Amino acid sequence: MGSALPLGEAAPADGTLPAEVRVEAATPFGVYLHVPFCRVRCGYCDFNTYTSGELRGARQDEYADTLLQEVALAERVLGAAGPLRPASTVFFGGGTPTLLPPGDLARMLAGVRSTFGIREDAEVTVEANPDTVTDAVAAELAASGVTRLSIGMQSAVPHVLAALDRTHDPLNVATAVDAARGAGLDVSLDLIYGAPGESLADWRRSLESAIALAPDHVSAYALIIEDGTKLARQIRRGEVPAPDDDLQADMYELADELLAGGGYDWYEVSNWATDPAHRSRHNLAYWQGHDWWGFGPGAHSHIGGVRFWNVKHPAAYAQRLAMGESPAAGRERPDAEARALESVLLRTRIREGMPIAELLGEGRHAVASLIADGLIDGTAAVHGQIVLTRRGRLLADAVVRALTD
Structure with missing residues (x-):
């Protein structure tokens, strides 16, 4: 979810889909819930996220109620286009969803459940910063219906985390994994490779540390330099080196080799799982072209072949909904x-x-x-x-x- 919204036609104020669009009951339906808050903006991040000093007119403690207004709007829009479908997957992304109290996440999930229903076998994921996960947090999330925690490990090497502006304590990754396991949650670890100053040996250390924690799923993404980020400016000024394509290729091959040796099968270019049951069903829905509604500022949706996206800033998002209008900024039908x-x-x-x-x-x-x-x-x-x-x-x-x- 990058910083720039795509070009497209204006979306109607009431959010209605084109009259000819009909949703199919047999097409799986996913829900994405964007939580756009972070304590610190990482230097490489181009996602639609905001620190407390950047909110300007929006409040974290009101966010859950605001998002639930969009859930109510989606019920009207989707109900006019066909049968309401229970969610097969729900994904809380960010930002850092676990910066909100677990009770707020639980209320958002309850709103989805009461509006659309959530399949009994649904995958319900929450992304989390390792520093925010305690036994109590994990237990409350599990009690609300969350089934899976995706932990932003990124690296096990302090100087690599520093290069990425990641502030979490690497030791807290193991604590977060233990808390999730204790609550009965599946665990995914997210890694990034190719940071300035990261060697192949550093990357091996991160992979081996991740595998030792025995998660069900691992994502490993090459660092991409996005225009407008702090890291892009540092590279342009010559303060840090740009990622080396050959080194990143070596890192990818090492990841595939070590993860395969640790019992993980690749199922998507940047994702590995212990078995098919632990693949990210939510992300697979994106790659397979299913329907989903993205709730929250800057979130993107795909319904019946129509793509639409919300205004970016949390204050503008809240203002649209308070006026009874759709927060959609634009849409397209490829x-x-x-x-x-x-x-x-x-x-x-x-x-x-x-x-x-x-x-x-x-x-x-x-x-x-x-x-x-x-x-x-x-x-x-x-x-x-x-x-x-x-x-x-x-x-x-x-x-x-x-x-x-």
Whole structure:
């Protein structure tokens, strides 16, 4: 959820979807709840988040009630477009959701449950900073219906955390994992590689530390320098080096090797799980093109082929809802060509891949050369599927270009 909203047409003040859009009861429905608060803005972060000094007219202690007004609006909008569907997944992201009291998160979740319903087997995730997770917090989240905690570990090496402006104590990662386990929650650890000054040995240490904690799921993302961030300015001034592409490639290969050795299978370019049951079903819904409604400032939604996104600042978001208006700032409905490109972009990232039969003619002609270059699995291709090799995952963007040009 970057800082810049996409271009698109204006969204109607009442939030209604185009008249011809109908939601399908069989299409899974996910809920994303954005909590845009952080104690400190990390130097690499381009997400729509705010420290206390940046809120200007918005209050954290009123946020849960404000967001629930959007839940009520979504009930009206979706009810006019088809049957209301219970949520298959719910994801609290941020920001730092656990900066809010657990009771506020519980009220938001209860609002989703009373409005749409939540499937009995739903995956309900909360992102958390390690410093904010205690036994009491984890227990209260579990009692509210949360099933999974995604802990922002990022690194086990202090100088790497400092380069990222991460302020948590690395020792608190283990404390947070223990608290989550004690409450019966599944655990995911998030890692970032390629920070200024991070060596391959540093990255190995972080991976080994994460594996030793035996989470159910690990995400490992290459550091991307986003325009407008503190880190981008530091690199432009020559204060710190830019990420090294070759080193990041080595780091990715090391992650895949060590995680595989630790019992984790890759299922998406940057994600590994102990077994299919512990894959992030919420994120898979994005990659598979399901429906979801994103609640909160700057949150994005996808319903029946229509994409829309909310105003960014929490104060503007609250003001729209207080006036009885939709917080949506804009929307778009991609045409068939754009949807086909997006399908290739997203579905080639996951282990199941995508059927070769769904490629357009030129894309099909590229398959043989991609196999010869070691980017696509030849055995899977014989069975009609595009599945990336490890090298293909490193060059996923190039593969997509070849399949869509």
